Structure formats: structure tokens, C-alpha cells
Amino acid sequence: MDLTYLVPTGFTMTEAPRPIQRSRLQRILRAPLFHFIFIGTCAYLLWPVWNVDEDRLSIRVTAEDVHQLELGWTQQMGRKPTARDRAALIENEIDERLLLEEAFSRGWHRSDGIAQRRLIQNQRFLDPEDQATDEEMLERAYQQGMDQSDVVVRRRLLELMRLTLAAEARRTPPDREALNAYLHDHADQFREPERVQLSHVFLSRDRRGLNLDTDAEALGQRLRQTSPPVKAAVEWGDPLLVRSRLPLWSEDRLARELGTSFARSAMEAPGQQWFGPVDSAYGKHWIFVESRSEAADPELNDVLPRVEAEFLREREKEALRNHVKELREQSEIYVETGLDAPAS
């Protein structure tokens, strides 16, 4: 190491130093040996930090990689990726490589039978006449880096990672408190929908054709003027394969029976009076909403199996997400850009 720059100006190493009066501290601070030791100590202490790039996992997605991802996408989807697709492709690629690296560091590429057999088969495929043993074939594959490049080996290792993380996530059964919290946080998903219970008088489009509108108006007038018992009124209409008094049904359920337009109108209809005419897939209706139940949040006991299943599924996903996140934090990730922006 060249330490001459540490020598005070005006001196050369060959000249005898001129005695100058300094404090002991100053002398120590200026001593080359101190500098040597100081720099050495710093270097020693900082080495792990400087050396970080050597130890930390480095993932580099090159412009060419991105280009290949885009090509693959275009081939598969029949269109170019949007900017959003492209970003997702790159993120996927990073996550995949991180998980793969972990699988490699766990040694699964060397211990997993499927991966091994695949590599041996690849080698044998390359030269079917070769008499080498399986072990030799395998070693050759590793030397050629085939374990890193083979699509099946990669997919296999990724699947192993996914299954292992999922199994870990399912190991402890969730307690009631956690399930209650899950239900609370996902109330929308489990909420009982609003429902109406109604009766209806139906006029068939097939039967009445062009008269349907006027018939419907006339029926409405008659219903309003005479206020008949609902049970009697429903028989004034045309027959229909759908019941005239429907049970307490949600909008979705009504739509499945009579179409979306009818269902929407039914949810908006005022209660305890004839309302109409309402269109359905089959004609026009006058409806009488008898009762209504508001949307409500269920108790845990009523939806326990569903909540438990969803909770565990969510936990599996989260375990995978967290794991990839940790891997990302421990890694250096570089993404080269510079290719033309994809069509959006």
C-alpha cells in the first residue's frame, strides 16, 4: 500500500524529520503505524458491509429476459402485453427466480428424484448410445447447468416450494378468535344479502303480443281499484312455470328465475302495495312485496366451515407472499429496461 500521501508535505521519506513540538495525541494521530492500524480496523469492521454483494443473492432481469417474457406472453395470449402486464411479468419472473434459488440452496435439485430423473433423461436423450451411469449423466447435467435451465426441473422445484410453504401455513389450526377476526374483516364476503318476499301477477309476452302494454296497464288499474287479496289476484294473470308467490329471495336468486331486470325492480319496489308493470324475461308483472329482510352479518357458527376454509386458504397465500417478500429483502434485484415500451 502506498502510504506516502500520509507524510506531511515538505518532507520526503528520505529526509530526516525536523523535530516539531506536538502533543502526544497529535503524535499518535499522525503516526503512520496508527494510520495503518486505523485503516486496517475500519476495513476489518466494514468488510462484511463492503462484501455484501458477494453474499446477498443477486437477481438480474436483463433487457433480453424482459424481451423473452414479452415474446412468450404475446405467443400465449395472442396480443402484446400492456405496460401493466409487462410489470407483472417482470415481478413474476423475480418471485420465481427467488423461490428457485431457495429450492437450489435447499439442495432439492440434487435430492429431488423427479429433478434428477429429468436431468438424466435429458442427457440420455442427447446421446442415446452413451453407456455412462446415471450418476455420471447427472453430474454432466449439473456441470452444464441443466438443472438451472430445464423448464420441468424449474417447475418441479417451484411446485415443491409452493407445497412446502402451504403445508407449513396449514400446520396450526386456526383458533376461534382468529376466525372471528377474519369474519369481521371480511364481512362483505359473508354478509347475508337483502331479500324480498313477493307475489306477482304475470302477463305473457307470447300470449298477448302487441297488447301486452295495454293489458298490463289495465291490470294495474284493476288491482289498484279493487285491492283484491293477493292470493286471489295472482290468478288473474297468465300461467307461468315460476311460482306466483316466491319465497324470501335475494336479487341474484330472483334474477336466476325471472331475469335481471325483474330482480332489480323487485328490490326497489315499495312494500305492501301493487307495483308495476315490471319487465321480466317472459313478459310483464305486477308485484306485491310482502316482506323484506335487510342485509345482515352472520354469526361465526352459522358460517364456520366456510370461514375456516377461507381463512386457511388466505393464510397459505399470505405465507407464500411473505416468504417471497423476505427473499426480496435479502436480495439485490436489478431490472434492465431500455427496450421499447410495449403497446398498451
Added chain:
Amino acid sequence: MISPTASLGNSIETQSPTVLEGGTPRTPCRDSDPLRQPFFGDLHVHTAFSLDASTMDTRNRPADAYRFAKGEALGLQPYAEDGRPMRSAQLGRPLDFAAVTDHAELLGETYICQAPDLQGYDSWVCQVYRRWPRAAFFWMNFQASRATRHNFCGENGRRCLEAARPPWREIIEAAEAAYDRSEDCAFTTFIGYEWTGAAGPGNNFHRNVIFENDLVPDLPLSFIDQPDLESFWKQLGAECEDAGEACDVVVIPHNSNLSAGKMFRTQQEDGKPISRDEAEARKRYEVLVEMIQHKGESECFPGLGNSDELCAFEKLSTNSFTGRYFWASDTQPKGRQFVRNLLREGMAQEKQIGVNPFQFGFIGSTDTHLGTPGLVAETADFPGHGGAGKPAGDALPTGLPDFVEFNPGGLAVLWAEENSRRALFAAMKRREAYATSGPRMVVRFFGGEGLPLDYCNRPDAVATGYAEGVPMGGTLPASGPDSTPPRFAISVLADPGTAGQSGNTLDRVQIIKGWTTQDSTQEKVYDVATGTPLPASVDPITCETVAGGTQSLCAVWEDPDWEPTQSAFYYARALENPSCRWSQRLCVQARVQCENPETISEGFEPCCSESHRPLIQERAWTSPIWYQPDSL
């Protein structure tokens, strides 16, 4: 016998009153209609536990399939390497019920080949499975079709049988978790599996097994261990109905169109007629048959014992699984491949041996191998069959996603008081069921001497139907020589459609009659109600539709050719107006113009093949009503 299942659900504190279904109590349904309601479902669903699905990279498991049936979106292969699916699907409207029916055969084998910690994982078969999934698909199925276990299954196949427990347990748990036991009765599941038999290589013998409740055998029965139907029925009886618990089961044959006529035998190996016992066992278990699914429709074949041109509907070009792969195969359709021919044969058998072995009600289903029950819409989004169809690779398919002759499959419709296992299963047992090729048409069908002629105008029509006749699936009582001909009341309501797609209108409704004569059987198709003379129309070149047509049809029909001494069956077939087939929608989307070869891009060649039918007439088939004279 597996006791009431799983940790899931056991801790539910049910409110009284409760009903016991199998081993588990449930809350009675809030909506129960004694006059019965139609429930739409799918009883043929494969997930990643089926070898032919997993070798197509299907990763959806039973719980995923049920979530899909209930209306959630589901990811589909191909998957990005991190496991994110590149495609997804969602039902326009949820199903009312579904059953996951993974193959019993190879359930353990498939599991072993995917679990590195299990013995057998490194066997060469499993290696082939992982390395060349399609080769493994053929080899493993070939072995299974010979009722042979692989060596890695160990002595007596014990290792593979043991390995089948976890997936079977997961199938059960998924069904239990997804079944709505609350008073809403919003969704019902059935525990089931597929017994995937074969008669010689490639001749389809497959049956779905559907259990009534959660009291089910320890393991599904496979063709490998029960290699013929007789031993299968016997063992099923021993492990289910005769096991002393409330276990009950129906067996639903499917794809008779791929059986080369061997699915339903009338002769034993030695050429003698089948025994009465065999006919009775079949009648006991096989109360329903699957009329349509991805791999074609099985009602009838044009010209094969009929002059019914509407039989030309979703037909496959081969008569067995191997027909597609071996050019030398005999692909000629055989009579006993088709349900209508079988119904006729059943009556002939009844005359000979006193039992009708082929007394089937009808359902449709999908046979999805993607874990997507009920995805039957005839749209450009049909993702393919995902099993024995076009192989799915790492990439999304270019062009048509599957063989052009495959279709999105149909639905099973059950007339039941409520949406519960007990009510739906009872509907299956009494055959009060019908099949649709996908649309949710509502079809009622009654038969009886006393049905009033004004049935269609009566507000109490349905109650009258039950009071004065029998519903679809039933048998009319024998009549004396001077009695009047039976009447049939048929009413059909068009599919109301969804927010995204309006339902199609109706073209006509027909009654198909089969009957016995002195020494043969006959059949005839009667048009009993037709829609308006100006129906909706569709342009096959653009798939654009012109609205119009009839939304409901109803008729009372009296058999003009009735003979009280002849056995007969009657079923109804309701047809929609023509619409664009899924394949044509894709062809139109890809701007294929057959007269201009430059527009036919890769994968779209089938658009212009001679066999491609751009339009279809979607339909529903009701279970038959049988008439049986006393003289039998």
C-alpha cells in the same frame, strides 16, 4: 365406512329443529316447495386429483371447484412459473349443486407421483408421469384399463390404496365445507368419484358414483380392484347400502357414445343373455345416464334406428377413446352407444328377462377437467375440456382451445322440494331429472290418463300434473284394453339469461316415443308445440342475432298410436332457436373467412372443416315416462 367427516363443521352448534342427513344434522331449508323446484347443477367434475387433469397442469382442487360452482372466479392453466394462472373463468350465475368426481383409479398413484416423501415417487412410471405427462396419461390409463396396478403400488396395490386416502379425505372435506347446511340451502355438494372402467382398450365403461350424504365408504372403488360391473355393484352394495348405515348411492354412466356399443351389455361373455340379477343390479344403481358433456352427446345418431335429423347434434367422429388415435380403428357408431336405442333395448330385455336394465333418467354435466363445474355457456371463452382433449402445454393454446367437436357440456336439472342433499338425491332416485345442453330452460313433463286438456291455462297446472299423472322419470300404471290413451303435459320456459347474455327463445318441443311390437321395437318423434312463425334468427357469418321468438311453450298431447298391450317410453325434447356454437364465435372473433385461406390462422383450420357446424340448437331432454302393460 368413514364416519361423519372432518374437523370442519363438527363444531357447528346447529339450531333446532334439525334434520339428520347421513351422520350430520342440518337446519331445515327455509324455502321448501311441495310442488318442487328445478335445481341446476353439475355431477361430473374433475380436479387436480385426476391423472388426466393433472397431466394437463390442472391445479384446482375440489374446494376450488366448489368455490367456482358457487360463483367465484377461478384461475386456470397455463400458470406463470410463480403459480399465477394466466386464464380465469367465472360463472354468469352460480350452480345450485355440484359433485366432484375424480377418477378412483390412479387416485393413489397420482398422489404418490406428486409427493416426494412417498415410496414409489421415484418409480419409473412416476418419472414418466412427471417428465412426459401425456405418455404417462396413456400408459397409466392403459394399465388401469387392464385392471393392473403398477409395481410401485407394492403388494396387492396396498401402497397406492393407502395413498388414495389423503385425496379422498380432501374430496370429502371439500364437499362438507362447501355444503350449505344453513336454512338458506344455497348450495349442495355430493361426495362422489368416477369408476373409470374400460371394455378392451379405449371402449368407455365409465360411471360416476354419487353418494347421498356424508356416510361414504373408506375408499372409492376403482376399476383396477373391481374390474367388472358385477363385482363393482356387489362391492358397492357391501360398502354402502348393506353396511348398516344410512349410505345410499346412484351410479351414472356417461359417454356411451365412446363405448363402441359395449357399455351396456345384453349378453354375457359366453353369449348367453344377461341374468335377471345383473339386470336388477343395473336397474337399482343406474337410474340416470349422462346425455351430454364435453365429449359429445349420446341421445341418438342420425339414421341409426331413426329418421330423426335432429339427432345430428354434438356428435363425435369416433366411437371410442382410441378411435381418435388409431387410424385403423372401427369408428362406426353402434346402436347401443346411444341412449334412445338403449331405452328401446331395455323394453325388449324386459320382455325376455322380466326386468328393464336400461330404465334411465337423463342428466347433463360437463366432465370438466379444469375444476370448473357448470361452465357451459356457448361463448368464445370456452377454455376446453382439460382432460382427454387437446393437450395443454406451458402456453395458452393458439386457435381453438380444444378439439372442435368437443363442447362446453351440459347441466343436470333436478326437480326437488328444496336444495338439500336429501331432496336432490331423492329426485335422482325417482329420475325426476332432465338434461340440458347448457341453457337453463325450465321443463315440466307429466303423463297420465286424467290430465285435463286445459292444463296449460290452469293456474294450478303443476298441482294437477302431480295429482292426475306421474312426473318425468315415472311409470304409468297398466291400463285395461278399453282405457283411453295416456296424455302428456309438457311446458317449457326459455332460459331467462343473465345480465351479460340474454337467453335464447324456443323453437319447438317434441315428444319422442319408443315402443315394442311383437318382435321388435320402434320409435317416432312428434312435434307437439312450436314457437312463433317469425323466430329469432342468427347470422352464422357474424353470430349477430335478431331478437324475437317464443319464451314459453305448453301443450297437452295424447298419443294417437297408443296400444295398451305395448310397452312404451315417452320423453320430451325442447329445442331453442339456432345460435352460434362456441367454435364459430371464436372463428368469427379471429376473423376467419373460409373462402380466403390467408385469413385462416394457425389453430383455426377446423373452422373451415366440412364437419364444423357453426350453429347449434341448444336443447333439453326430460327423463322418460314409461308405460308398462300388465301382460309382462
